[in-house]
Amino acid sequence: METSTSLATCVSDSGLVQDVFGWRVEPLPVTEPADRESSCSNCHLRTACLPGSLNTEALADFAALARVKRKVKRRAALYRRGDAFHSLYVVRSGSFKSVGVAGIEQQKVTGLYLPADIMALDAICTGVHGYDGIALEDSEVCVVPYERLTQLTLRMPELQSHLLQALSGDIVRDRGLMLRLGSMTAEQRVAAFLLGLSARYQKLGYAGTRFSVRLARHEMASYLGLTVETVCRLLRRLQQDGAIESHLRDMELKDVPALRSLVGY
Amino acid sequence: METSTSLATCVSDSGLVQDVFGWRVEPLPVTEPADRESSCSNCHLRTACLPGSLNTEALADFAALARVKRKVKRRAALYRRGDAFHSLYVVRSGSFKSVGVAGIEQQKVTGLYLPADIMALDAICTGVHGYDGIALEDSEVCVVPYERLTQLTLRMPELQSHLLQALSGDIVRDRGLMLRLGSMTAEQRVAAFLLGLSARYQKLGYAGTRFSVRLARHEMASYLGLTVETVCRLLRRLQQDGAIESHLRDMELKDVPALRSLVGY
DNA sequence: CGCACAGTTGACTAACATCAACGGGTGTGG
DNA sequence: CCACACCCGTTGATGTTAGTCAACTGTGCG
Numbered sequence: 001m002e003t004s005t006s007l008a009t010c011v012s013d014s015g016l017v018q019d020v021f022g023w024r025v026e027p028l029p030v031t032e033p034a035d036r037e038s039s040c041s042n043c044h045l046r047t048a049c050l051p052g053s054l055n056t057e058a059l060a061d062f063a064a065l066a067r068v069k070r071k072v073k074r075r076a077a078l079y080r081r082g083d084a085f086h087s088l089y090v091v092r093s094g095s096f097k098s099v100g101v102a103g104i105e106q107q108k109v110t111g112l113y114l115p116a117d118i119m120a121l122d123a124i125c126t127g128v129h130g131y132d133g134i135a136l137e138d139s140e141v142c143v144v145p146y147e148r149l150t151q152l153t154l155r156m157p158e159l160q161s162h163l164l165q166a167l168s169g170d171i172v173r174d175r176g177l178m179l180r181l182g183s184m185t186a187e188q189r190v191a192a193f194l195l196g197l198s199a200r201y202q203k204l205g206y207a208g209t210r211f212s213v214r215l216a217r218h219e220m221a222s223y224l225g226l227t228v229e230t231v232c233r234l235l236r237r238l239q240q241d242g243a244i245e246s247h248l249r250d251m252e253l254k255d256v257p258a259l260r261s262l263v264g265y
Numbered sequence: 266m267e268t269s270t271s272l273a274t275c276v277s278d279s280g281l282v283q284d285v286f287g288w289r290v291e292p293l294p295v296t297e298p299a300d301r302e303s304s305c306s307n308c309h310l311r312t313a314c315l316p317g318s319l320n321t322e323a324l325a326d327f328a329a330l331a332r333v334k335r336k337v338k339r340r341a342a343l344y345r346r347g348d349a350f351h352s353l354y355v356v357r358s359g360s361f362k363s364v365g366v367a368g369i370e371q372q373k374v375t376g377l378y379l380p381a382d383i384m385a386l387d388a389i390c391t392g393v394h395g396y397d398g399i400a401l402e403d404s405e406v407c408v409v410p411y412e413r414l415t416q417l418t419l420r421m422p423e424l425q426s427h428l429l430q431a432l433s434g435d436i437v438r439d440r441g442l443m444l445r446l447g448s449m450t451a452e453q454r455v456a457a458f459l460l461g462l463s464a465r466y467q468k469l470g471y472a473g474t475r476f477s478v479r480l481a482r483h484e485m486a487s488y489l490g491l492t493v494e495t496v497c498r499l500l501r502r503l504q505q506d507g508a509i510e511s512h513l514r515d516m517e518l519k520d521v522p523a524l525r526s527l528v529g530y
Numbered sequence: 531c532g533c534a535c536a537g538t539t540g541a542c543t544a545a546c547a548t549c550a551a552c553g554g555g556t557g558t559g560g
Numbered sequence: 561c562c563a564c565a566c567c568c569g570t571t572g573a574t575g576t577t578a579g580t581c582a583a584c585t586g587t588g589c590g
Binding site for chain 2: 100102106108110111121122123124125126130131150151153154157160161163164165166167168169170171172174175177178179180181182183184222223224225264
C-alpha cells in the first residue's frame with residue numbers, strides 16, 4: 001500500500017491486471033479497451049493534455065484515437081527498453097518513471113511523468129523504446145497509436161502544432177535538467193528538483209506547497225545524479241534550515257523564496 | 266584565423282558581414298538571400314538533413330522554403346536568448362554552440378551543433394529563444410521559417426515524419442547527455458564526449474578518429490559540467506595512457522576500445 | 531512475527547574545485 | 561610587419577564536496 005494519498009491523484013480503483021512483485025516483471029501483454037465512458041471531452045486534464053484547445057468536432061476525432069486506456073500496476077512496466085515503439089502514452093492518473101542504463105548494469109532514472117505528461121516521445125526517432133517506463137503507483141494511461149496520430153495531425157494543424165510543442169517542451173525540460181546536473185551543487189539540485197515538482201503540480205491545479213514525491217530516495221538520488229546518503233543529508237539540512245518539512249516521500253515547502261535563492265533565481 | 270582546417274568543413278570563403286570582437290556582439294540584423302545556386306537538391310548534406318529522402322518534386326518545395334541562407338561570423342550570434350522565435354536553422358557549414366544561463370550570470374554551454382544539425386528546436390514550445398546561438402567559426406545556416414514549415418508538413422507526411430524524428434532525436438541526445446553528466450566521473454564524461462563527437466563526424470562522412478573539437482577548453486568544461494583545469498588534466502591523462510593524442514583543439518582517437526571501456530560500453 | 535528493504539546517520543576517503551602561477555599562441559594596434 | 565597584451569591552455573598545491581563504507585532504525589509486506 002502506498003504510504004499516503006496526500007496528493008489525491010485519482011488512482012483508479014479496480015486493478016484488473018495482476019502484477020508480480022519485484023523489479024523484474026513482464027510488461028503487460030495486451031492493451032484493453034475502456035468500457036467506461038471516458039472520452040477526452042470530459043477529462044479534467046484536457047486543457048493540459050495533447051488535444052488542448054481543439055474544437056468539439058476535432059476533439060471527438062482525437063478522443064476516438066486515444067480511446068484505448070491501459071492500467072498499469074505499481075512497479076509494472078508500461079513498456080521496456082528494446083520494445084518496438086507503436087504508441088505514445090499520456091498519463092491519465094498516477095505516475096511513472098523512465099529508467100535507462102548507464103554503464104555496466106547501472107540503472108538510472110531519467111524521467112518522472114505526472115498526469116498529462118506524454119511518455120515515449122524519445123522513441124519516435126528510433127522506433128524502439130530506449131527506456132523502461134515503470135509505474136510508480138497504480139496508474140492509467142491513454143494509448144495514442146503513433147501512426148494514426150501522425151495521419152490525424154495532417155488533417156488537424158492545431159493538433160500538429162500541439163504535438164510539436166510537446167516534443168519541444170520535452171527538450172526544454174531535459175536541457176534545464178542538464179544545466180542543473182552539470183553545474184549545480186548537490187543541495188541546489190535537490191532544491192531545484194523540489195521547486196520543479198512544485199511547479200508541475202501547480203500547473204495540474206494542486207497547491208504546490210504540499211505534495212508527495214513519488215520517487216523513493218534511491219530513485220530520487222539516481223534522477224539527480226547523487227547517492228542516497230547525500231540526498232538524505234541534504235533533505236535533513238533543508239529541513240533544519242526551515243526551508244522544507246519532509247517525512248519519507250511527503251514534502252512540504254515551507255520557504256519557497258529560500259529555496260529559490262539557493263538555486264539562484 | 267582558426268588554428269587548423271583538419272576537418273575541412275567547407276567554410277564559406279567570402280565573409281560579407283562584419284563582426285565585432287568579443288563575446289557580446291549584436292545579432293546580425295537581417296537575413297540575406299542566397300545569390301549562388303545552392304538548392305537542397307545539390308547539397309552534400311541532404312541525406313543527413315531535414316528533407317532526407319523526399320522525392321524530387323517534394324524536395325523542390327522544401328528547397329524553396331529553405332532557400333534563404335545566412336552567414337554568421339565567428340563569435341557572432343545567430344539568435345539571442347529572448348529573441349522571438351520565427352525560424353529553425355540547419356547548420357550548412359561550420360559549427361555553433363548554444364549558451365544558456367545557470368544561476369547568477371553563470372554562462373553554460375548546452376549544445377554543440379555540427380553540419381546538418383537543426384538549431385532552435387527548443388524554442389518551438391515557447392515561441393522565444395531560450396539560449397544564445399553562437400557561431401564557433403565562420404558558418405552558414407539554412408533558414409527554415411517555422412510557420413511555413415508546419416504548413417508544408419501538412420501536405421507532406423514524410424516531411425512531418427522527419428521533423429518529428431528530428432525533435433525526438435534531440436530528446437534522445439539530451440537524455441543521453443543527462444545520463445552522462447549525472448552519474449559519470451569526470452574522466453568518463455570527457456571520454457564519452459570525444460566518442461560522441463567521433464560518431465557524429467562519422468555520420469557526416471569523416472573518418473571519426475581525427476577531428477577538431479571546435480569548442481575551447483572552457484566551453485568544453487562548461488558543456489561537461491567541469492572546470493577548465495580538470496578537463497585539461499584528464500585530456501593529458503588520456504594522452505599519457507595512449508588513448509588519444511590532443512594538441513589544443515585537434516584530437517586524435519588512438520584507442521577507441523579503451524575509451525569505450527572507460528565509459529562502460 | 532520476522533524478514534527484507536527503505537531511510538537515516540556517522541567516520542573516512544576520493545574526486546574534483548579552487549587558488550595561484552606561468553608559457554605560448556592569437557589578435558590588435560602601432 | 562612587429563610588439564604588446566590578453567586570453568587560452570597547462571601545471572602544481574591546497575581545500576571542499578560528495579561518495580564510500582558501515583552500522584543502525586523504521587516501515588511495510590508476507
